[in-house]
Amino acid sequence: MPFLPITYASTSTKILSSWRTSKPVIDYTKCTRCAICWKFCPDVAIDLVVDSSLKSPNEKFSSLEAPSIDYDHCKGCGICETECPFGAIEMVREEE
Amino acid sequence: MPLTIPREEYMEQGHTACAGCGAALSMRYMLKAAGPKTALAIPACCWSVVPGEFPATNLKVPLLYTPFAAAGAAISGLREGLDAQGKEDYNVFAFAGDGGTADIGLQGLSAAMERGHNVIYIMYDNEAYMNTGIQRSGSTPYGAWTTTTPVGMKRDFKKQNKKFVADLMIAQNVPYVATATIGYPEDLERKISIAKSIKGPKFIQILSPCPPGWYHNSADTVKISRLAVESKVFPLYEFKNGKFSLFKPSKTARLTDYLSLQGRFAHLKEDEIKVIEESVNERWSYLLKKEQS
Numbered sequence: 001m002p003f004l005p006i007t008y009a010s011t012s013t014k015i016l017s018s019w020r021t022s023k024p025v026i027d028y029t030k031c032t033r034c035a036i037c038w039k040f041c042p043d044v045a046i047d048l049v050v051d052s053s054l055k056s057p058n059e060k061f062s063s064l065e066a067p068s069i070d071y072d073h074c075k076g077c078g079i080c081e082t083e084c085p086f087g088a089i090e091m092v093r094e095e096e
Numbered sequence: 097m098p099l100t101i102p103r104e105e106y107m108e109q110g111h112t113a114c115a116g117c118g119a120a121l122s123m124r125y126m127l128k129a130a131g132p133k134t135a136l137a138i139p140a141c142c143w144s145v146v147p148g149e150f151p152a153t154n155l156k157v158p159l160l161y162t163p164f165a166a167a168g169a170a171i172s173g174l175r176e177g178l179d180a181q182g183k184e185d186y187n188v189f190a191f192a193g194d195g196g197t198a199d200i201g202l203q204g205l206s207a208a209m210e211r212g213h214n215v216i217y218i219m220y221d222n223e224a225y226m227n228t229g230i231q232r233s234g235s236t237p238y239g240a241w242t243t244t245t246p247v248g249m250k251r252d253f254k255k256q257n258k259k260f261v262a263d264l265m266i267a268q269n270v271p272y273v274a275t276a277t278i279g280y281p282e283d284l285e286r287k288i289s290i291a292k293s294i295k296g297p298k299f300i301q302i303l304s305p306c307p308p309g310w311y312h313n314s315a316d317t318v319k320i321s322r323l324a325v326e327s328k329v330f331p332l333y334e335f336k337n338g339k340f341s342l343f344k345p346s347k348t349a350r351l352t353d354y355l356s357l358q359g360r361f362a363h364l365k366e367d368e369i370k371v372i373e374e375s376v377n378e379r380w381s382y383l384l385k386k387e388q389s
Contacts, residue, residue: 011110011147011154019115033097039281040318042120044109064097073109077116077307078315091315 012073016043020076022091024069028055030088033064037080037089045074100282102128111154113146116314118304118321120146121278122220123191126302127157129288133186135174136160139167139201141193142227143220167192168204171215179214187292190217194235195225198261205261209270209297216291216298219261222306230309234259237329239372241311241360251363257375262301266335271296273335277303279322283332283343290336303330311359323354328380333387342387351376 026037033056038046048065056062069080081089106127113120119142127134134157138144144161147153162170167190175188192201197219205217224242225231232242237258241247245254265273272294276284284302291298305321307314324330326349333342351373355361364372 009152010108011152012108014110014148014152016110035097035099039099039101040121042113042117042124042317043111043115044105044107044124048103070109075115077317078313079116079318082315083318 015072016075017072020094022076022093024080024089025092027088029057030086032086033061033066036083037067040079040083043073043075045070101285106156108154111146114308116307116317118278118306118317119143119220119222122302122304125281125284126218126288129285130187135186135188137162137167137170137174137190139192139196140164141196143191164196164200165204167196167201168208172208172213175213175215188215192219194221194223195233198234198259209268212296214295219301220304221301222304222309224309226306226309239361239364239368247363265299270299272298275301275332277321277325279318312357316357320357323349327351327354328376329354331383340386342383
């Protein structure tokens with residue numbers, strides 16, 4: 001048997017957006033960048049990004065890392081909506 | 097804002113766990129605290145299909161699949177092999193479901209703990225054999241509906257109480273035993289870090305709600321795990337070097353708050369809820385007594 005290296009391929013190239021029936025949408029004017037949604041995401045589908053063009057409750061939040069949802073991997077479970085203490089995430093039904 | 101848990105991810109996107117999976121969160125938190133120098137053994141359980149098909153995997157750590165009963169034996173071998181190569185800085189973890197821990201894997205676990213290998217055994221407790229279609233396990237609580245304890249014309253729900261594997265491990269005098277849940281990630285991270293710092297066998301039980309198996313809304317996974325602690329159904333405790341400490345939640349919830357969110361308990365009548373309440377209170381006072389002694 002030939003000597004083969006053990007291969008490694010990441011699953012992050014898989015697109016799982018078809019699993020969803022509704023998707024979370026962040027209202028950045030309510031988001032205080034607490035990262036609780038990032039903490040509780042079972043699909044690691046929330047990234048923390050610094051983007052000053054995003055809206056914020058006031059300018060002291062705009063330089064902080066904001067959550068950004070990776071819609072290729074979000075399965076739409078809705079944990080982020082339940083856990084967000086400021087009601088800044090809303091689940092919106094996906095269109096057919 | 098400062099993050100309360102480590103930023104590094106060793107679990108990637110694209111895994112095949114159900115939406116709102118508690119076990120996926122358990123793995124994510126465990127690997128955050130475990131770090132890159134980790135070797136992982138997984139017996140047959142949900143997590144043996146979640147990482148993806150070969151050669152793709154969503155875990156950035158080496159992974160060994162083991163037969164159902166052999167997680168304890170596999171981590172013992174991994175540990176000794178790594179030690180023989182001088183890689184003592186690696187941590188060896190088993191990540192097993194409740195079937196592979198409480199029922200089928202119990203002898204392997206008990207033997208590995210008895211031999212005293214420097215390993216960490218994580219039991220993610222979703223309270224039934226979820227991967228094969230929600231069959232009852234030793235860890236399923238009283239009153240729960242499963243496909244092998246069905247509730248229809250005949251009310252054949254589970255009549256036995258949950259087996260507490262963490263209590264068994266305390267009886268075996270394992271150096272570090274803890275229970276944790278995904279609703280308290282900071283506490284979970286702390287417990288894994290303590291386990292890493294102790295030499296010898298360690299055991300941690302993580303309650304991981306399962307939306308299809310518990311029949312709850314996938315959005316409530318974290319909320320239910322927190323309610324399990326607040327309603328004293330799943331007490332968080334630690335056993336370290338012979339000292340037992342019990343976490344007393346600052347906020348308490350009623351038992352019915354916990355039960356009413358889950359479809360598997362929807363059939364319960366008032367007197368049956370009372371039975372659960374009594375056993376929960378009895379266990380809580382038993383643990384309180386244990387803390388004082």
